[in-house]
Amino acid sequence: MESIPPEEFPAIFRAADRTAILGQRRLMVTTGLRLGTLVTAATFGAFSMDVANIDLAAVIAAAALACALVLEVYLLTAMPGHQWSQARVAAESAKSLAWRYVAGGEPFGCAGQDEQGVDDLLLRRLGSIARDLHPFAPIPLSDEDAQLTATMKRTRRLPLDERRRRYLAGRVDDQRSWYRGRAMANERRASRWSVALAVLEALGLVAAVLNGANVLDVDLPGIVGALGAAGIAWIQTRQYRRLASAYSLAALELGEIVARAEWPSSEEEWARFVHEAEETISREHALWRTSHG
Structure with missing residues (x-):
């Protein structure tokens, strides 16, 4: 086994990870619906559609605006984005502590340490994360959940070379591959959205010219403008661009760390190496938190 399976990480990580995923899903779905309702309101507000002496288009536009208002109130009160960011930071902090512990990195080095004291330090650090998170995103933990699992303890007792191999494969290489993949994916999405918005702006220009020539009797430029504004807000x-840059830099920094992975020859040197690697990953998390704060 090259890595620690998710179910063997501390309970706080698994709970915070689930909460972060739920918060992200709620934010993205609600934001998408809100932008969609605003575009719908702009579209139906651009023309009239009389049905039984009622302007059905105006009714639909009003209903869309009412839905947008409800969704805005939900975003302001439930704050799924805040829940997402707080829970994700907590999950990654707990994951970092777990890897420091199993690999023997600072402050859980394996050189002459009192193992009971090390275990107690880990539990106190994890407990602090849970207490800091709870006011923002309460996460239930069952009685069966463990903050310090048997797999974590077994991995920590392995020889240095084996811990080194597992840490590099399960943590550094895995994280670097994730950063690289996410950087490319975000760059592709940013490019596609830029092209789509440019095409939309061109269509808006054509529509404005046609309106000016009295060829169209619909406020198509207004509709296109609403679509463009929604795209920019999304x-x-x-x-996408900011995340692509941050992930690319993190992958590059982890690549440099991998190149020095064989240098530490003692437990003390290895503990400092793990600390440096985790600090590099933590810098990306701090940037992510700032961008989603």
Whole structure:
């Protein structure tokens, strides 16, 4: 086994990870629906559709605006984005502590340490994460959940070379591959959205010319403008360019760390190496938290 399976990580990580995924899903779905209702309101507000002496288009536009208002109130009160960011930071902090512990990195080095004291330090650090998170995103933990699992203890007792191999494969290489993949995916999405918005702007220009020539009797430029504004708002929510840059830099820094992985020859040197690697990963998490704060 090259890595620790998710179910063998501390309970706080698994709970916070589930909460973060739920918060992200709620934010993205609600934001998408809100932007969609605003575009719908702009579209139906651009023309009239009389049915039985009622302007059905105006009714639909009003209903869309009412839905947008409800969704906005939900975003302001439930704050799924805040829940997502707080829970994700807590999950990654717990994961970092777990890897420091099993690999023998600072402050859980294996050189002459009192193992009971090390275990107690880990539990106190994890407990602090849970207490800091609870006011923002309460996460239930069952009685069966363990903060310190048997797999974590077994891995920590392995020889240095084996811990080194597992840490590099299960943590550093895995994280670097994830960063690289996410950087490329975000860059592709940013490019596609830029092209789509450029095409939309061109269509808006054509529509404005046709309106000016009295060829169209519909406020098509207004509709296109609403679509463009919605697209820009979505890009700002997802922050494709910023994330692509941050992930690329993190992957590069982890690549440099991998190149020095064989240098530490003692437990003390290895503990400092793990600390440096985790600090590199933590810097990306701090940047992510700032961008989603």
